[in-house]
Amino acid sequence: MSRASGYFISLILVISSLTVDVLAQDTIQFPLKFRLGFEVTGAAKYFYEKERVNLEGNFSIDLNEKVSAILVAGRSDYSYSRYRDTSFLMYDYSTKGYYFRAGFDFNLLKPKKSQGKYAVSIGFRYGMSHFDYELPTITHENYWGKSLTSVPTTNEWAHFIEVNPSVRAEVWKNISVGWTVSLRKMIDPGTGRHLKPVYLPGYGNGSKSFSPGVSYFIIWSIPFKNKRLIIQPEPEEEEDQTGTGQNGENMNQGGFRQ
C-alpha cells in the first residue's frame, strides 16, 4: 500500500512538473510568406552610370520560421572603354546577359522577434551567368609600334558562389525594404584564363576571383500560411541583488520564472 501511494505521489509530481512546463511556454502564430523583391540600386545607378543597365528581381519562400529558399534572376548590359590618355584607347568591352542565383537564407532572429517581418540573415547562393561579350578594340603599343586586335562576340556560361549577409524590415503592411551584401567567389568565368570578363553579369569584375557588392531591395510579402510556434520563455536576466531582498528566491535553478 505504501509502495502504491509512493508511485501515486511520484506521478502527481511528474504531472505537476509537466503542467508547470506547459504553462511556462508561449505560442505565437508565425506567418510564412512568399516574397517578391526588386533590386533598386541597379535602376538608380543608371541615372549617373549610363554604360551599365542592371535589372534584378527575386522570389523567396519561407520553408519554416528560420529558413527561406530564394531564386534571383537578373539582366545586365554593360559597356566600358578604358583610355590611357585622351587619344589612346586601350580597349572597348561590352557584355550583356542573364544571371540566376539560387540558395537559402537563414534568419538569425528568433521567431518571436522576427514575426515574419524582420530578418537579419545569412544566405548562401550558387550563381550562373549566361552572357555574350565582345572586345571590338584592343590596342597595344610596344617597341614595334601600335597594334590593334579584337575579340568577336562570344557566348559563355560562368559559375560562382555567394555568401549574403542581409537585413530586411517591414515598413508598411506587407512591404519591406532590405539590403544584401554579396561576397562572390568565382568558380569558372567560362572564358578561359586569358580573356576573363572585365564585367560579368551578376558577378561584377570577372578578372577578380572575389567580387563584393551591395544590393538594395523593395519587397512585397504575401502570407500563405500561419505556423503555430511554441516559444520557450527566455532566461530572465539576472537582476541586481542589491536591495532586492528575497527576489532571487522566486527563480528556479534554471533561471526560469515559475
Place this chain on the structure above:
Amino acid sequence: MRRTLQVFAAILIPGLSLLISSCLELSCIDETEAFVKAGFYSYSTKSAAIPDSITLYGLNKDSIIYKKVKLTPPALLPLNDSSSVSVFVIKINGIKDTIEFRYWSYPHLISKECGYSMFHTVDTIFHTKHAIDSISRVNENITTENVESIRIFY
C-alpha cells in the same frame, strides 16, 4: 528593435551602397608587357656569363633597345604583336648576330585598370652563329611572369 532595423534597412545602407558604387577606380600597378627574357651563358662552361657589352635592336628599326651596355640579365626582347615573326640584331661584345622568333600572339587581360597585354607562344627560333653558339628555349610561353624564356650560349 523594430525601429532600429527599419532605420538600418531603409536609410543607412542605401547611402553606403551608393558611396561604394561611386568609389574611385584604381590605377594600373601590374606589369603589362610580355617580353622574351634572355639569359646569357658561356657555351664552354654552361654557366651564366654576363657579356661586357650588349647592343640590341629590331631589324629595320631605328630605335635601339640596348646600346653597348653591360646589362643585368635577363635581356628583355619585345615581340611584334602585329606579326608572327620578329627579328633582332644583337651584338655580343661587338660581334653581330641575328635572332629570329616565329610565334603566335593572343590577348590576355591583366586587369580592368591595366587592360590587355599581348602574350605569345614561341614556335621556332633561328639565329646566326658568329658570337652565338646556340640558343635553348626554356619557356615557350611569353608572358608578364618573370621567368627566363631562352638561354643564349656564346
